């Protein structure tokens with residue numbers, strides 16, 4: 025089934041996304057044109073992001089048991105309750121703060137790609153390391169779902185994950201999953217739809233108070249960033265990195281390449297202009 | 303960390319295989335420090351030295367329930383206080399997803 029561009033609900037979704045029109049590649053499965061919402065799949069390397077992507081879209085992204093398989097963005101689409109979602113499978117990343125070049129692709133999409141929902145896929149067997157990225161994502165958005173994948177593997181190793189308590193502590197929906205066998209998929213779909221449509225409201229705990237002095241500098245810097253990059257999402261996050269002296273963000277802000285990882289790097293992206301589909 | 307603890311610190315690279323240490327501080331700065339913090343090498347955390355590759359470099363370490371392999375030059379810049387072992391975070395399983 026195909027939909028035409030423009031059937032979205034307007035204020036959120038593909039039309040307002042900086043990627044709009046830049047990667048309309050025809051692929052098997054549901055066309056990625058005219059979606060209502062955009063979902064980003066984030067998570068540490070090898071946590072099952074592409075497995076979740078394939079389960080939701082029916083596509084066949086490369087899956088295997090070593091980290092670093094997905095190196096560029098891959099996109100697909102699926103429907104939940106008549107709403108159409110574009111989903112972006114990202115390379116694995118341990119952090120939004122320290123990046124290798126494929127992590128930069130993930131970081132840029134999470135920060136600047138304006139996803140309506142960010143699904144953080146975490147590995148139930150190595151929660152402590154995985155929650156680092158989950159917390160960083162929850163610092164920048166309250167539209168997130170935490171998918172605790174590999175629950176079967178955790179059980180085999182005698183690890184119990186209390187996803188209910190975790191959901192309470194994080195203030196975001198937490199879905200236990202074993203994506204390879206489809207366990208938890210209906211719950212994940214419901215959580216994605218709920219967060220996208222606003223029927224599920226995340227209650228993220230506020231970030232620690234940075235103090236009046238830092239806040240004042242941050243406000244000035246955020247304004248300066250926005251003056252240079254009008255409409256940039258997460259300008260405060262960028263300003264925080266500048267205050268910290270994060271070398272990659274400083275360099276990108278200086279030479280005007282902030283968020284450039286958004287352009288290019290799409291799997292199968294054609295050299296020529298998109299064909300406009302339908 | 304108190305002064306007395308700081309006196310008995312050694313470098314992570316000097317832990318014998320199977321030896322454990324509590325991280326006291328990271329001696330490097332910049333992106334490399336940030337990276338190690340992101341991988342769980344945070345002061346106060348217990349690290350257990352694991353599998354050493356045939357050439358002696360890199361070495362895999364258990365930290366916060368994960369395995370991470372570090373080059374010797376990285377392990378040379380992490381100060382630990384040797385201790386008796388895991389505090390619940392470090393499993394005894396084999397290497398899995400060395401980064």
Ligand SMILES: Nc1nc2c(ncn2[C@@H]2O[C@H](COP(=O)(O)OP(=O)(O)OP(=O)(O)O)[C@@H](O)[C@H]2O)c(=O)[nH]1
Pocket residue numbers: 067068069070071072073074075076086087088089090091092093094095114115116117173174175176177201202203204205
């Ligand atoms: N046991 C088990 N294995 C799973 C599950 N989900 C995924 N896997 C396996 O975990 C491995 C990694 O899955 P991928 O989907 O490739 O992981 P990824 O997060 O996309 O990996 P990168 O793109 O490399 O970051 C594959 O061998 C999958 O078959 C699950 O729920 N249970």
Ligand SMILES: [Mg+2]
Pocket residue numbers: 073074075086093094113114115
């Ligand atoms: Mg992948």
